[in-house]
Each structure stands twice: as C-alpha cells, then as structure tokens.
Amino acid sequence: MRRKLLLGNWKMNKTSAEAKEFALASRDLVNLAHQNNIDIGVAPTYLSLATVKENADPKMIVAAQNVHFMDHGAYTGEISVPMLQEFGIDWVLIGHSERRAYDNETNQKCHDKMAVLLANNMVPVYCVGETLAQFEAGQTKEVVSSQIREGLADFTPEQVKRLVVAYEPVWSIGTGKNASTEIAQDVCGYIRSILRELFGEVAEEIRILYGGSVKPENIKAYLSCPDIDGGLVGGASLKIDSYSGLLTNIL
Ligand code: PEP
Secondary structure (H helix, E strand, O other), X not given: OOOEEEEEEOOOOOOHHHHHHHHHHOHHHHHHHHHOOEEEEEEOOHHHHHHHHHHOOOOOEEEEOOOOOOOOOOXXXXXXXXXXXXXXXXXXXXXXXXXXXXXXXXXXXXXXXXXXXXXXXXXXXXXXXXXXXXXXXXXXXXXXXXXXXXHOOOOOHHHHXXXXXXXXXXXXXXXXXXXXXXXXXXXXXXXHHHHHHHHHHHHHOOEEEEEOOOOOOOHHHHHOOOOOOEEEEOHHHOOHHHHHHHHHOOO
16 A cells, blocks of 8 residues: 655745744644655755754655765766765655756656665655647657656666656646646556556555646545555645645545
C-alpha cells in the first residue's frame, strides 16, 4: 500500500522570515497528516531549507528544488549533495519543467543528478510532462516515455524503490488549466506500466504524483485515481490556509 504524499513546490517564493512563519504554522498539520498516514512536505528555496527544517515539525519533508551532480568544484551558482546532507535535506525535485525550460535540464542531466541522489540514499522527485504543443500533437506518451526511460536508465529496482515520479503536464502548471482526472490517470497509469517493464514489481511501490493547478477543491478527485498517489502543488501550497485545505480534503 503506497502512502499518500502531498508536496508543495514554493519555487522562487518566500523570504526566510516568511518560510519560518509558514513552518511554525504547519506543525499541527504535519501531525494531522501523519496520524492519517499521509506524508507531507514543501520544497523551499535553498536559502530557506535550513529555516524550514529547524522550525517545522521534524516529520515535515523538506525538499530542495534542484542539486548539482558533482560534490564540489567550479560550478558557480550551484549546490551539491553534501551541502544538502549537512542540513539533513534528503529529498530533491529533479527535472521540474521550469528548470527544463529555463536551465536546459535534459533527461541525461536529470539522470546524472538522480544517480548521485540514489547512491546517497536520498529521494529524487522526478518531474516529467509534455508541453502544450506536444499535448496538442498527441505526443504526451512518447515524451513521457523518453523522460522516464532516459532519466532512469541503468538504475536497479532496489534503487528506484525510493523514487517518486511527478507527472506535470507543462500546460497545466500555474495556468489554472487542469488535466482532467481521466488524462491524469491515463498518463500516470502509463508511467507505472513503463516502471513495471523496467523494474518489475517494485513499480507498485513507487509513488506517482499529479501536478498542475492542483487546489483544495480538486485534489480529492486526483487522489481517487488508482495510479495517483499524491500531489505536487505550486501556487496552492504557498498560503498556509490553502495548504491546510489540500490536506484536509484528502484525509
Ligand atoms: C508546480 O510548480 O510543480 C506546479 C504544479 O505548480 P501549480 O500547482 O501552481 O500549477
């Protein structure tokens, strides 16, 4: 039985002071989530990772939004796995569509980053999804298939047990245009079938999230789908009331 997972992606939002306020306000929520067998977390900016870790309930998952695949070196503007580990951060978003679009994050780069994370017993949240043009051209499954196959190439079933996959159609991120639950389930089911082909029965343990304009009002419908185990939520995770609504609507 896969535990439900609710993860907020704060993107480039919140100062450390704002992140601290949210972290303190989220303490009861995190306990409520755990009493109901739900994992809950947020992905703050690098500068707020330690603040959230220190001020939220220890059960709160605190994820970085990116990491470099090298441990150290001449990579201006980057941070590494040992730097995250120093603060007890062991979850990382990989291949978010905004990074794929603005930072040339290829499937190969995602693969290299996930290889380092998995070797360090950390949890990658691997984001996949098609653009609007690809959706309209009927290429969704082709795109998602290459993202999964190239991103996860050569990993073992034992390694990918820890992996989380997030299906986020790019055309629905921050646009208010949701993928219907039928589309979301169809693609998430397809992703699980590829994971099954690549890794066997471990595929049943891998959590697959849907992301794209998820809100308190629609989250329950997504989580009622057999292959959707949770949500990766941007805008609606920024305010504590709405974050709380996301959780209480899936209890
Ligand atoms: C995201 O950033 O991963 C996301 C899904 O954003 P939003 O919920 O705002 O569409």
